Amino acid sequence: MYGILLFLSICALTTDDLLGYPRDTLVQIEITDDSEKLLRRIANDTWGYFRDIVDKETGLPLDHIKLSPETKIDGYTSPTNIGLYIVSIISAYDLGFIEKKEAVSKIRSILQTVEGMEKFNGWLYNWYELRPLKRTTDFISSLDCGWLIMGFIIARQVFPEISDLCTAIIDQHNFSFFYDDSVGHMRHGYDTKNKEYSPYHYGLLCTESRMLSLVAIGKGDVPREHYFRIYRVLPGEDMRRKMRSYMGIDVFEGYYTYKDIKIVPSWGGSLFEFLMPALFVNEKEFAKRSIGTNDSLAVIVHIDYCLNEKGYPVWGMSPCCAPDYSYQEYGVSMIGEKKNGYPDGIITPYATFLALDFLPNEAIKNIINLLSYHIYGEYGFY
Template identity: 40%
Template structure:
């Protein structure tokens, strides 16, 4: 009898230990090797705290924006991209030891069940929903965005691969997101989106490869919703006869899978690159948070990512700016598009405004330069004690936007995670067959930008 009782006690202790270690964050999963990694981990934990504090506990939807200029001001609506950033943020939180996998899975299950009830168009999500109940925020229109849905699909893919218990919820949502309804076969491009109120697709398309919609293009091909030729129909640069672009490209016609592609190249101060539209870090490097561009596109997208980082740093130096990192971000009571103008096909206007998320996106390409730049931003008062880096600083006036956007917080957190955990988010994205099938598109291309 005593022996049975002893075994019973051992069993209780064992079960208790299992429950403890599966419900309590294990804060030793990431051991910083140096002062820089320690600071990155501290920033990541504060950034993760933003998602915990500003995500509705019932719906699992994260607020779009929170301002701290005077009193706390919450923007209690969300977008498909914001939801994706929350999902990637939860995976990051587990990987870095801020939350247990069990607790993160329970939180994400709420988000997925809310997504399953939200109104969609051909399985694709509208731009804005209220965080309290998941209903549409119709006073801002009823628009379905190609790029925003692409990010949501990517977030669902990573979530389903990372949390196997959630695949029964993520897979059907991904399957129903039908990108063929946004595809224009006459030009081989995705429309910008669909306006439900006007009952019409946008007249404009996402026609450039090196902008953030390439995530949607890539996974739409991986899903089989659009043909593979779509990838080769996207412009690297516009042809030289398009004389409105910021510079005349050099290059030649190259054949990929029977499709002629103009392999055009820009050049800035000895750096060769394929341009984005506005010259921003967001367009250039955000897709590499989930796509294995750096690993697979060694002669194309991966190398181009490095050159854009180098270009942004050089641009700040040549314009005698005290810091670098140009990308769309929040300003006081508003939002603006910022870039290193020369790196864009048209180029966003340079207003001397930098944003920390642009530095974090560059971590895997220039860690020492990023660390030095972040120190400068801290000295300018851009670092908040509760949730990490504020969104922007105006280098001319010193004005800091004491604002947090869930989009930018998500980019910071996932970029740190990929840096500290060797591209873990990309691994899970490509573990999904949708992410794996088009990998050859990344591998085969050569932009012709080697020194």
């Protein structure tokens, strides 16, 4: 998902410093009626990035590489990269791509490296250069640390033999550090140089920060009521509304309407915001009548908007690499709270894979259509 982005920086790493490197920029794969076989092939190819684009010395993944028009390796990583790399290792083991011994060995290496990284009161900074291993920022991101801890929580559940090591890191992180009780929201982060919190909060339920809230509540770091203090829609909106009380908290249950679909909005209308937390919490099953239904509706809106309203041949918009190699957000503005919303016009393949659990038939059809546009490489979709 974050493999082929361009950050303007100078890197000390070369291909010899990595565990592997792709030989081919573009790859054609057989399209088969056996959807499971097709998805496993794509999963295995995608795992190749996390198998190879890892620093031999630290055992940590690179944020991205660039293959065209020239090779560029930017040797940086972040807490999010590390956390999702751990999840990728576990997924590779679960799918049978690697043996348990290899998976545990890789995560042990990560644990050892993370233990020795420069921190602020136990918190990883938001960006690190890999050679030499040093931080490049004074900022600590609550959300990025949330992805990191989510990775270690899952590793602890899957591999009991490293549970104590994972627990030691998990317990170092008390997310009450970021909690603003005056509004009941999580702050974006903390600037260690200026010794001040970010002035911004994660105040909407239907964004990727929902995962951060669930981790913080699950660990017991913030009160359970926090979940109901997060806005479903921003207050003061002139729309249909209903107030309900949960755990003593009055919740404003508003929604937006796209055609005849009633949907609780995200910030910018991207599938990433709606669906990313569902990779880790089975919202489709645990919240069938609430957030799980809303997740499905977001996919339906994206399909209709892209195919019918815009006339695109494929669908699925989320933050991704733009044509100029910058990182930008894309979405359906009509289901986003942000003024003017995220722009449209760019489709990113990973958004379809986030939607697989909600509308599998439509997602598989879209994947097959995407394959016809020559955007598939040795490590899967760009």
